[in-house]
Amino acid sequence: MTKKSKILSLQEIEAYFSDDYLYFGDVINTPVASDRQARAIWKLLLLEKGSSVLELGCGYGRIANRLAEKGARVVGLDVSPILLEKAKLDAAERGVDVEYVLGDMRSLPWRNRFDAAFLWYATFGYFDDHGNEKVLREAARSLRNGGRLLIEHVNRFASLRDRSPVCYLAQCDNDLRIDIMSNDDLGDRRVGERVIVRNGRVRRAHLSFSQYSFSQYVRMLRSVGFGTVEAYGEDGEVFTPESPRLVVVASKNNT
Numbered sequence: 001m002t003k004k005s006k007i008l009s010l011q012e013i014e015a016y017f018s019d020d021y022l023y024f025g026d027v028i029n030t031p032v033a034s035d036r037q038a039r040a041i042w043k044l045l046l047l048e049k050g051s052s053v054l055e056l057g058c059g060y061g062r063i064a065n066r067l068a069e070k071g072a073r074v075v076g077l078d079v080s081p082i083l084l085e086k087a088k089l090d091a092a093e094r095g096v097d098v099e100y101v102l103g104d105m106r107s108l109p110w111r112n113r114f115d116a117a118f119l120w121y122a123t124f125g126y127f128d129d130h131g132n133e134k135v136l137r138e139a140a141r142s143l144r145n146g147g148r149l150l151i152e153h154v155n156r157f158a159s160l161r162d163r164s165p166v167c168y169l170a171q172c173d174n175d176l177r178i179d180i181m182s183n184d185d186l187g188d189r190r191v192g193e194r195v196i197v198r199n200g201r202v203r204r205a206h207l208s209f210s211q212y213s214f215s216q217y218v219r220m221l222r223s224v225g226f227g228t229v230e231a232y233g234e235d236g237e238v239f240t241p242e243s244p245r246l247v248v249v250a251s252k253n254n255t
């Protein structure tokens with residue numbers, strides 16, 4: 001069944017990534033999974049101790065703080081004050097120094113600064129094509145020449161094969177998070193309806209994002225100043241049509 005998607009405003013996106021998102025965070029991405037993902041990012045972005053890294057849509061800092069523990073100099077940007085507050089608390093507990101910035105990834109203050117930048121865990125594609133391309137352009141401007149950009153997302157081959165809709169259930173004590181995922185086949189977007197049952201109350205939220213193919217990523221990335229673009233599967237494995245995830249890594253042209 002196809003479902004028509006709606007593109008959210010920044011305020012609606014911020015409301016979606018709220019306290020409920022945080023509450024189920026460690027159930028969805030366990031600390032062990034976050035450790036594994038941070039190791040994969042370190043490798044794919046060719047990071048070394050002292051590398052400067054920008055995470056766009058850093059959420060509650062589960063990846064940014066881990067990269068800082070490994071010795072990178074990390075800046076995390078997010079639109080959600082609640083998630084950034086948690087990221088700062090976690091950084092303090094881990095004894096790492098990460099610069100957390102409240103902002104919109106479509107308009108960034110940095111130029112030619114970072115060795116690497118990344119958007120992890122389906123954090124790209126929330127806007128229309130123009131808005132999504134703006135994110136890539138701003139990321140390119142923030143990187144030094146030769147810097148690397150990584151985007152981790154769902155593999156559209158895999159999600160298009162799903163019999164739509166598909167339900168994912170997460171439980172935390174007596175509370176439930178139910179995600180009902182469908183495809184907007186004509187809009188090339190994935191549509192998520194989230195039902196939260198927490199403390200006996202029910203809340204609903206919606207989100208949708210573009211499902212770009214690898215060749216579309218290549219076209220968009222080249223148009224904003226990237227040269228080579230590589231494809232990987234989940235956590236940097238070899239990409240196959242069956243891979244649940246697509247990881248795109250691009251290098252900014254030396255100019």
Ligand SMILES: C[S@@+](CC[C@H](N)C(=O)[O-])C[C@H]1O[C@@H](n2cnc3c(N)ncnc32)[C@H](O)[C@@H]1O
Nearest residue numbers: 017057058059078079080103104105120121123
């Ligand atoms: C799916 S979460 C992923 C968070 C984090 N990357 C992780 O792996 O845990 C997407 C994040 O992007 C943030 N976000 C969405 N749109 C944004 C925008 N325009 N500018 C900055 N952050 C944004 C959300 O607030 C949320 O924290």
